[in-house]
Amino acid sequence: MPSSVSLPRLRPRLAVPAAVLLLLVALLSVLTSGALPGTPVASARADGPGVGTPYVVSVGDSYISGEAGRWAGSSNASSGYADALGPTAYWDTPSGEAIDRCHRSKAAEVFIGGGTLGKNLACSGARTTTDASGSTFKPGLDFYDDGAGNIGQAKALQQFAATHHVKMVVVSIGGNDFNFADIVATCVADFLYSPSWWKDYCYDDSSVTSNFTTSNVNTVRARIATGFTNLRTAMRNAGYSDTSWTLLVQTYPSPIPKASGFRYSQSGYTRQSTGGCGFWDKDADWANTSALPTINNTVKSAITASGLTNTRTLDLASAFNGRRLCESTVGLYEEKGLTSWTQPTAVDKTEWINQIRTVSTCCSNSPYYVQESLHPNYWAQLATRSCVRQAWNGGAPRGGTCAISGTGLVGGEPRMTLQ
Numbered sequence: 001m002p003s004s005v006s007l008p009r010l011r012p013r014l015a016v017p018a019a020v021l022l023l024l025v026a027l028l029s030v031l032t033s034g035a036l037p038g039t040p041v042a043s044a045r046a047d048g049p050g051v052g053t054p055y056v057v058s059v060g061d062s063y064i065s066g067e068a069g070r071w072a073g074s075s076n077a078s079s080g081y082a083d084a085l086g087p088t089a090y091w092d093t094p095s096g097e098a099i100d101r102c103h104r105s106k107a108a109e110v111f112i113g114g115g116t117l118g119k120n121l122a123c124s125g126a127r128t129t130t131d132a133s134g135s136t137f138k139p140g141l142d143f144y145d146d147g148a149g150n151i152g153q154a155k156a157l158q159q160f161a162a163t164h165h166v167k168m169v170v171v172s173i174g175g176n177d178f179n180f181a182d183i184v185a186t187c188v189a190d191f192l193y194s195p196s197w198w199k200d201y202c203y204d205d206s207s208v209t210s211n212f213t214t215s216n217v218n219t220v221r222a223r224i225a226t227g228f229t230n231l232r233t234a235m236r237n238a239g240y241s242d243t244s245w246t247l248l249v250q251t252y253p254s255p256i257p258k259a260s261g262f263r264y265s266q267s268g269y270t271r272q273s274t275g276g277c278g279f280w281d282k283d284a285d286w287a288n289t290s291a292l293p294t295i296n297n298t299v300k301s302a303i304t305a306s307g308l309t310n311t312r313t314l315d316l317a318s319a320f321n322g323r324r325l326c327e328s329t330v331g332l333y334e335e336k337g338l339t340s341w342t343q344p345t346a347v348d349k350t351e352w353i354n355q356i357r358t359v360s361t362c363c364s365n366s367p368y369y370v371q372e373s374l375h376p377n378y379w380a381q382l383a384t385r386s387c388v389r390q391a392w393n394g395g396a397p398r399g400g401t402c403a404i405s406g407t408g409l410v411g412g413e414p415r416m417t418l419q
Contacts, residue, residue: 062124064172066105068375072341073350141227161238203286224302276355277326312399390418
């Protein structure tokens with residue numbers, strides 16, 4: 001008690017009514033805390049484990065950070081047709097990106113609303129471990145800290161969770177550990193630089209097959225499992241019990257159809273020059289029947305390998321079927337007679353996956369980024385958001401398979417169901 005505070009001395013054996021004692025205790029509390037009766041003390045208002053508005057946090061790579069979230073479909077006639085979010089689409093601070101090229105879109109799936117807040121810690125290009133060697137910093141699911149403000153996503157989660165009430169963490173990871181971007185680049189190059197009468201396929205290139213050997217699959221599984229356990233450690237360090245939060249692990253969606261589903265022939269260059277989907281038929285079939293299942297099965301088996309018991313799985317493998325890049329059921333804006341993403345039928349008639357762009361098609365006075373290629377766009381991210389909200393399930397998280405359930409928009413989002 002401060003020395004300036006003096007309470008009246010009570011006479012010996014004087015009976016003091018209980019109400020008076022309570023008044024003295026309340027007065028002492030006011031004098032020592034500086035708060036008026038009925039006003040919460042600052043520490044009582046602090047959010048943290050078990051206290052405050054619940055948060056859903058996203059961690060991982062470009063398939064959850066919001067990469068390509070600026071674009072609601074594709075057009076070769078005018079980028080303005082599909083520009084849903086404009087040049088500040090990836091700003092996660094008032095003046096730009098917190099980490100350059102993480103591309104944390106305003107359309108990212110984590111912002112489910114409904115009384116629940118979202119925090120996006122994911123980063124486009126992220127692997128399971130942090131990469132600080134390049135021109136752009138890529139935080140992984142680890143506790144990297146260079147002492148200059150660059151930290152891994154596990155450490156970022158730990159710091160955030162310590163002062164916010166995190167109830168669910170959604171993660172997408174593993175694709176870049178399989179060198180996803182390099183595989184796509186190889187497939188497109190093989191399509192562009194080999195003739196239709198002597199096709200050079202990517203599915204049997206050694207640079208591609210080396211990613212899917214049993215040895216490498218086991219290595220990637222172990223890395224993903226370690227990433228998951230790092231997230232558990234982060235939450236434990238922040239003061240959470242394992243039963244007080246849920247890890248929602250999402251798989252990767254199919255971005256292109258099988259050979260029979262393309263609207264452009266593989267003859268000539270139209271499939272890439274117009275559609276931005278330069279895969280030979282056999283490579284597209286391999287991507288859907290072999291590569292994608294291998295990656296997704298590795299992610300799911302890593303959950304078991306991690307030993308985490310508070311997990312749920314969000315299966316996105318077929319979530320965008322019918323709206324994929326170059327699929328015959330959708331088209332470019334100009335192919336469908338549309339000129340704006342705000343037109344009522346745009347969500348059902350245009351693509352939900354961004355075109356594959358090369359340096360020549362994206363970077364000369366263009367608003368596009370190469371890294372946006374083959375990623376879920378604005379429509380797909382809002383669709384996934386709907387499924388994440390359904391997985392959140394009012395605070396009782398559940399897993400399931402995300403799928404299109406109808407046409408049009410509901411609450412500004414595509415109609416989706418979690419089965």
